[in-house]
Amino acid sequence: MLDMRPDCERCGADLPAEQPGAFICSFECTYCAPCAEKLDDRCPNCGGELMDRPTRSADLHAKYPPSSERKFKG
Template sequence: MSLAMRPDCKRCGADLPAEAPGAFICSFECTYCAACAEALDDVCMTCGGELVDRPTRARKFHADHPPSAKRQFQG
C-alpha cells in the first residue's frame, strides 16, 4: 500500500506535488508545507502527531500509483 500523496497543505492550501520535496506528513498522512510544519513546530494540528518529511514519488510511477487529487484544505 502506498502513501496517498495528498496534493495540498492542510493548513494553507499550498500545492504539494507528489514528485516535489518540501511536504511533511504525520502518521495519518495529514500533509503540510514546510512553512506550516515549521509554524506548527512539527506537530500535526489535527492529531498532535509528529510531522516528518514526506518522501517524493517519481513521475514514472504516477500512472500505476497515482497521487491523490482530493484536496484537504478547507480554507
C-alpha cells in the first residue's frame, strides 16, 4: 500500500491523498505537478521516473490512512 505522503518534497505544497496532482518515484518520493515538470519528471533523490500517483478515496482514509509525515525540509 502506498504511503500517500501529504506534501511536495521540493516546495511543501499540500498533496491530499484523495486529489490528483501528485507525482511519485518507485521509492515514493513525492512532488507536486509544477515541481515534477521543473524536474523533467526525474526524482532528484534516486534518478527514477516520476509518475502520476493514484488517488485514495476519502472514505477509505479511516481504514487505510495516508501518511501525515511531511517531507519538505524548507
